[in-house]
Amino acid sequence: MLDARLRVQGPDHPDTLKAWGQLVYWTGVGGDTAGALAGFRELLDAQLRVLGPDHPDTLTTRVKLADWAGRARDTTGDHRVP
Incomplete structure (x- = not known):
């Protein structure tokens, strides 16, 4: 589906x-x-560029990024969720 879009x-x-x-x-x-x-980090970069930081979809991606960082037990600090 993504390829078609x-x-x-x-x-x-x-x-x-x-x-x-x-x-x-x-x-x-x-x-x-x-x-x-990694996918949510990349998606967030695209959404910030296209939709801006305050768009509801961008904000949702920030939440999902934080959630998956916790699931991955990512302690690098590179969550890009200011």
């Missing part, structure tokens, strides 16, 4: 970003916690 709508379309977030979430649920954490 990227092809048709482009990487900066809000629906593409939502599909990306769903893929990242299910990556984590599927057992790849580190992949989810």
